[in-house]
Amino acid sequence: MRRLTTTDRDDRGGATIFIIVALTAVIVGAGLAIDVGQYVTSARSAQNTADATALAVATDCALTGTPNADYSAYRKPGQTISAPACGSGQATITATKDVDGLFLQQSAGAVDRTATARWDTLATANVLPIVIADCEYTRGLSNGSSDIILYLDDPKPQSGCSSLPGGFSQLLADGCSVQVSAGSPAPGQPGGALQKVVPCITNPNSPALPHDVLIPIYNASACEAAGCKGKGPYPILGIAALHVTGYSFNGNSYAGSLGKKCPDGKDRGRYCIRGEFIDYTTTQGTPGPSTDFGVTQVYLYS
Amino acid sequence: MAVPVLIMLIIGVVVLGNALSVKTQTMGLARDGARAAALGQALPAGTSIVGAACPNPADPTDSVTVEATKTLSLRSIPFLPAVLPDTIEETVTMRCGG
Numbered sequence: 001m002r003r004l005t006t007t008d009r010d011d012r013g014g015a016t017i018f019i020i021v022a023l024t025a026v027i028v029g030a031g032l033a034i035d036v037g038q039y040v041t042s043a044r045s046a047q048n049t050a051d052a053t054a055l056a057v058a059t060d061c062a063l064t065g066t067p068n069a070d071y072s073a074y075r076k077p078g079q080t081i082s083a084p085a086c087g088s089g090q091a092t093i094t095a096t097k098d099v100d101g102l103f104l105q106q107s108a109g110a111v112d113r114t115a116t117a118r119w120d121t122l123a124t125a126n127v128l129p130i131v132i133a134d135c136e137y138t139r140g141l142s143n144g145s146s147d148i149i150l151y152l153d154d155p156k157p158q159s160g161c162s163s164l165p166g167g168f169s170q171l172l173a174d175g176c177s178v179q180v181s182a183g184s185p186a187p188g189q190p191g192g193a194l195q196k197v198v199p200c201i202t203n204p205n206s207p208a209l210p211h212d213v214l215i216p217i218y219n220a221s222a223c224e225a226a227g228c229k230g231k232g233p234y235p236i237l238g239i240a241a242l243h244v245t246g247y248s249f250n251g252n253s254y255a256g257s258l259g260k261k262c263p264d265g266k267d268r269g270r271y272c273i274r275g276e277f278i279d280y281t282t283t284q285g286t287p288g289p290s291t292d293f294g295v296t297q298v299y300l301y302s
Numbered sequence: 303m304a305v306p307v308l309i310m311l312i313i314g315v316v317v318l319g320n321a322l323s324v325k326t327q328t329m330g331l332a333r334d335g336a337r338a339a340a341l342g343q344a345l346p347a348g349t350s351i352v353g354a355a356c357p358n359p360a361d362p363t364d365s366v367t368v369e370a371t372k373t374l375s376l377r378s379i380p381f382l383p384a385v386l387p388d389t390i391e392e393t394v395t396m397r398c399g400g
Contacts, residue, residue: 019304019305019308023307023308023311026308026315027311029315030318033315033318033322034318037318037319037322040322041322041325041326041329044326044329044330045329048329048332051333052336052395055340055396055397056365056396059362059399063362073365074365074395074396211358212359282399283341283399
């Protein structure tokens with residue numbers, strides 16, 4: 001007698017269902033991997049573009065006050081950037097790229113990344129162990145010629161600066177570099193062998209003059225009032241960049257048109273530096289409050 | 303028939319994932335190299351300057367481009383011709399000195 005119900009079910013086709021489900025899952029997984037991978041690489045590329053462009057915009061803002069018209073060199077094909085603008089000490093750039101999903105979703109949207117670069121006056125930095133009076137800086141900017149000549153010895157016939165010991169003096173340092181901070185006094189080196197500074201100015205590891213050096217600026221009137229003549233300490237106001245084109249230190253000179261001696265004669269002005277103050281950006285040192293002498297630090301903030 | 307296809311797909315996902323990982327690493331390396339070149343520092347291994355380097359002292363109106371190259375270790379997808387390149391190159395351009 002046959003039973004009305006049976007347990008002998010037909011299992012044929014089960015493997016096919018399993019394979020179809022597994023294949024679908026793997027294909028979806030592969031599509032997801034490709035799409036997410038594309039998104040990640042696009043995001044990374046956009047971040048690189050945002051960083052590079054923000055730093056370039058910040059540099060231009062620090063030097064000229066306005067961004068350039070074209071920053072296309074810093075971005076990849078298909079990327080766009082937000083309008084560059086000089087904000088209050090910072091520039092923010094957003095780089096965007098459309099990302100189309102290959103498998104899971106067409107027109108998946110856009111990926112964007114933002115970077116902010118800041119610029120500020122340099123408060124602390126490693127500088128050449130020379131210090132320049134602020135009145136010399138003012139005179140250097142207003143004299144109308146590209147080069148000025150700073151004298152160590154006093155009197156300084158071409159200088160309107162009344163501070164002693166002269167347009168520039170020497171800071172206490174072991175080598176060619178000393179750290180100074182705006183608002184802090186820097187010890188001087190009275191009577192120090194200024195000849196030792198010559199290699200620092202010529203900088204044998206770099207191309208010959210002209211080149212740019214960071215030099216601190218001191219408050220001449222405060223220095224004079226405090227009686228720091230010739231020996232310091234020098235009240236540092238900030239840091240300037242001098243484009244050095246020549247020097248003459250007691251016959252040890254980088255010639256150019258300066259010759260072996262400083263232009264004002266052999267009895268005085270035996271030590272002089274020729275150059276011009278320039279606007280300058282740097283990444284060394286620490287930004288912070290200081291008098292603006294044209295040197296700014298540009299750095300990536302976020 | 304379905305099992306080889308499944309295995310090929312799974313290995314393909316692994317190979318592709320590795321390629322994307324290397325691509326992201328290469329982008330980071332290119333970025334680090336460009337920053338180093340912009341600041342006049344030594345370039346990290348695997349990077350090289352494309353074109354002219356930044357002058358010394360750095361001219362902040364100039365730019366430098368650095369290319370980073372990394373080799374793909376997992377490259378071949380079974381049963382398919384190699385569709386991925388041997389190496390991945392990425393370039394990044396940055397402003398000198400800034």
